[in-house]
Amino acid sequence: MLLIIVSILSFLPCVMCKHNKCFTTNHLLRIPHEFYQPGDFIIGGLASHIFGSFAKEDFREILITHQVRTFFIMPKNYQHILALVFAVKEINENPTILPNITLGFHIYDSYTNKRMTYRAILDLISTHPRYVPNYRCRIEKNLMAVIGGLDFGTSLYIATILGVYKIPQLSYGSFAPQNMDQSRHTPFYRMVPSDDHQYTGIVELLVHFSWTWVGLLVANNESGEKCMQTLQPLLSRKHICSAFLERTPQASYEYNNVHLLYLQVNQVIVRSKASAVIFCGNSASILVLQPMLAQCERENVAGTPMRKVWILTAQLDFIGITYPKRWDMQALQGSISFTVHSNEVQRFRAFLQLLNPFEENGDGFLKQFWTLVFRCLFPNSNTEEKPSGSCTGEEKLEDLPSSDFEMSMTAHSYSVYNAVYAMAHALHNTLLHRSKQRAAMEGEMQELPKLQAWQLHPFLRSVSFNNSAGEKVSFGENRELETGFDITNLVTFPNNSYVRIKVGRIDLEAPPGKQFSIHEDQMVWHKSFLQVPPHSVCSPSCPPGSRKKKKEGEKFCCYDCAPCPQGRIASQKDMNDCTGCSEDHYPNKDQTQCIPKTISFLTFGEPLGMCISFLSLLFFLLTLLVLVIFAKHQDTPLVRANNRDLTYTLLMSLLLCFLCPFIFLSQPERVSCLLRQMTFGVVFTVTVSCVLAKTVTVVLAFMATKPGSRMRKWVGKRLASAIVLTCTIIQAGICTVWLGTSPPFPHFDKYYLTGEIILECNEGSAAMFYCVLGYMGFLAIVSFAVAFLARKLPDSFNEAKFITFSMLLFCSVWISFVPVYLSTKGKHMVAVEIFSILASSAGLMGSIFAPKCYIIMLRPDQNTRGQLIRN
Structure with missing residues (x-):
């Protein structure tokens, strides 16, 4: 774990700094001395874990022996120091910021140990080279600010001491703690945004790829615990399940024990069906992941390696292991990493290319770095390891694998770079403010007190500037940098190099709902995946339906x-x-x-409606033809003998009966629904009552021929008219009651048929409807009974037998109508009623008038008075 603490110190003339260079030696590590220039301020820093991780935590042994007993070497973090050096160099060369002031720096190492961290901080605030806190002599160090550390725990250790002195601290890799109250009271500034946005972005990423079955591997430390406690509720809200939740064992750097330590966790990961695994930890947790990846690479399930898409948090970095051997990066091919947003800094690559270990630049780290990454030996080196060759200085940093060193500025280095500039701008604004105060006090016998560290806080909180990459740097409400996260895709190569491809962004300045963005077409996946993006689900997707x-x-x-x-x-x-x-x-x-649904009702345009219309019109024309024939031959004995006026009334009512279907074929509306049954009931009542009147007239006529019969006074037109009028008035009364109580109305039946909405006329009161039908049936039965009794009366033009047959047909039709009508719905119900109307009307017309038309048209010899008298 790398920790860089940079301190700004007030530099006063002293016996140690008489010359152009001020060389200072630290008892922990050698300090680069080229960058110590005479001036008003010096940047000093604390650098940790660049080259070593110690098996023992006894810092006294380290101080005495100055020996580095290394098990895992991590030279990649050296770039963090170079970013610091580069930023200081740029500021010193820039005349617009801190003019006439030269910055320097101190670098200290915490060795990932809180006792070493406290020791380094106490040394920072003490007189050099003596370790006496709060006692200053010879060179007075006026500490202004500190940059560090990389992890929140280390930063909190530093803040424990610096908070007493109110010295500003800029943490370049420490995310906010889980407790927001603790976050507000931590006395340091974070050069990173809140990692709550990172966890939200991870969940959005899983939702984007429809990964609902994911593994969660967390480091066994505070960072891992926070990640677990924050992610799990977010995953549940998005209906994402954790296939497993594993904590890494306590870190051990004994290489021979790696397999035994992680075998159990590896088995859980490898055997899981989850293709996506989230790994949370701090900056050093990558060392825990590396042996686990190596073990996963060797595991097989049914002969096929189980590849995983690793989703890594921003706290992690791909630190390469240079000793005792490099690890294979291929297992991380296609992994997705969240990093603090960064941009390409101009001239940084050129600055790196100018590094030369043979030049006298005072960088005590460079030769050690060069020895480790290029595995070569400098002259007069006391290193026990025997490298393969000697260092020539012609080695190029570009040739190193990315796991050892990256030429582009990493996210952590970018945060260090911005931290140095933030301090410089805050100090610049502080000095400008003091100069204005001094100008206002001109002429007074009073001097401003010496600049103290606590005076930097208001200017740090309000600092806002654009860095050389063109991006704005400013702190938010919780003293966090107002930036976002980059989503990078890792593409690895056989030589252990890799390229980070930015495939997405969490932009905190974007409108809500658009903060997360990803370009799936730019992503590169591991070649072993048969389908990309890979599936990571517990069960296959259920298809629609x-x-x-x-x-x-x-x-x-x-x-x-x-x-x-x-x-x-x-x-x-x-x-x-x-x-x-x-x-x-x-x-x-x-x-x-x-x-x-389609609206369904019987219309003229469909085939059934056309057939009904054709039949209605045909029977109407036939009836009209019969009426014309009877009108033309109205003076013939046959027409006169059967009550001519009643015959005309019957024919007119039949004409209306054949027109009734056209009302039923119109779209059901309020008016049409009211007219349908009422018109049908009244018109058919007139028709049946005419038939009844004809039958009664025939019977009375024969009864009146008997000597002394009193029936003669009833024989005549008045009786027939009275019968028709009385029967019709009764039916009209029934219809009037129907209209007054519960009239028919249009109704949409949406449930009877699956794909159709039936538009129909609801009868309102079914009882009244059957009353109308029942009354007509009663008249038809009476007519049938009377005609049946009079069917054998001797008469040449006796209609009783024809009426008997017509009424038999009429009653058969309407008796069959009732069950069929009740068993149908929609347009078929309407068609049944229309068919009954046409069939019964046609039966009446054919049975009663067809024989008469036959005699009138084809047998005129029988249509004579003599024939009537003779019979």
Whole structure:
């Protein structure tokens, strides 16, 4: 774990700094001395874990022996120091910021040990070279600010001491703690945004790729615990399950014990069906992941390596292991890493290319770095390891694997770079403010007190500037840098180099809902994946038309697929439940979407409506033809003998009966629904009452021929008219009551048929409807009975036998109508009623008038008075 602490110290003339260079030696590590220039301020720093990680935590032994007993060497963090040096160099060469002031720096190492961290901080605030806190002599160090550390725990250790002195601290890798109250009271500034945005971005990434079954591997430290406690509720809210939750064992740097320590965790990871694994930890946790990746690479399930997409948090960095051997980066091919947003800094690559270990630049780290990464030996080196060759100085940093060193500025180095500039701008603004105060006090016998560290705080909180990469740097409400995160895709190469491809961004300045963005087409996946992006689910997706059915005893992400019940749909994949369609829609065959229902009613345009219209018009014309024939031959004995006026009334009512279907074929509306049954009932009552009147007239006529009969006074037109009028008035009264109590109305039946909405006329009161039909049936039965009794009366033009047959046909039609009508719905119900109207009307016309038309038209010899008298 790398920790860089940079301190700004007030530099006063002293006996140690008489010359152009001020060389200072630190008892922990050698300090670069080229950058110590005479001036008003010096930047000093604390550098940790660049070259070593110690097996023992006894700092007294380190101080005495100055020996570095190294098990894992991490030279990559050396770039953090170079970013610090580069920033200081740029500021010193820039005349617009801190003019006439030269910055220097001190670098200290914490060795990932809190006792060493406290020791280094106490040394910072003490008189050099003596370790006497709060006692200063010879060179007075006026410490202004500190940069560090990389982890929150280390930063908090530093803040414990610096908070007493109110010395500003800029942490370049420390994210906010889990407790927000603690975050507000931590006395340091973070050069990174809140990692809550990072965790939200991880969840958005999982949602984007539909990864609902993911593994969670956390380091066994505070950073890992915070990640776990923050991520789990977010995953649950997005219906994402954790396939496993494993903590790494306590870190051990004994290489021979790595396999035994991590074997159990490896087995859980390898055997899991989850293709996506989230790894949370701090900056040093990558050393825990490396042996686990090596073990996973060797594991096989059914002969096929189980590849994983590793999702790494911003606290991690790809630190290469140079000793005792480099680890294979291929296991991380296609991994997705969240990093603090950074940009390319101009001239940094050129600055790195000018580094030469043979030049006298005072950088005590450079030769050691060169020896480790290039595995070569400098003359007069006391290193026990025997490298393969000697260092020539012609080695190029560009040739190193990215796991050892990167030529582009990493996210952590970018934070160090911005931290140095933030301090410089704050100090610049502080000095400007003091100069204005001094100008206002001119002429007074008073001097401003010496600049103290606590006076830098208000200017740090309000600092805002654009760095050389063109990006704005400023602190937010919680003293966090107002920036976002980059989403990078790792592309590895056989020589252990890799390239980070920025494939997405978490932009905190974007509008809500658009802060997360990713370019899936730019991503590179591991070649072993058969499908990209890979699936990471517990159960296959349920296709549209089915729903998820939970498996008992398992997490909600594990389920079976069950088809939707009848009448319900699932329009999307993986729906928890099927939904019903609205009343005017119905499910399609696959039950994947709702289709609008069509409105169904009997119309003229459809084939059935055309047939009915044709038959109605045909019978109407035939009836009209009969009426014309009877009118033309109205003076013939046959027409006169059968009550001519009553015959005309009957024919006129039959004409109206054949026109009734056209009312039924119109769209059901309020007026048409009111006219349908009323018109049908009244017109048919007139027709049946005319038939009844004809039958009664025939019977009375024969009864009146008897000597002394009193029936003669009833024989005549008045009786027939009275019968027709009385019967019609009774039916009209029934219809009037119907209209007054519960009239028919248009009704949409949305449930009877699946794909149709039936537009029909609701009869309002079914009882009144059957009263109308029952009354007509009563008249028809009476007519049938009377005609049946008079069917054998001797008369040449006796209609009784024809009326008997017509009434038999009429009653048969309407008796059959009732059960058929009740068993149908919609347009078929209307068609049944129309058919009954046409059939009964046609039966009446054919039975009564067809024989008469035959005699009138084809047998005129029988239509004579003599024939009538003779019979």
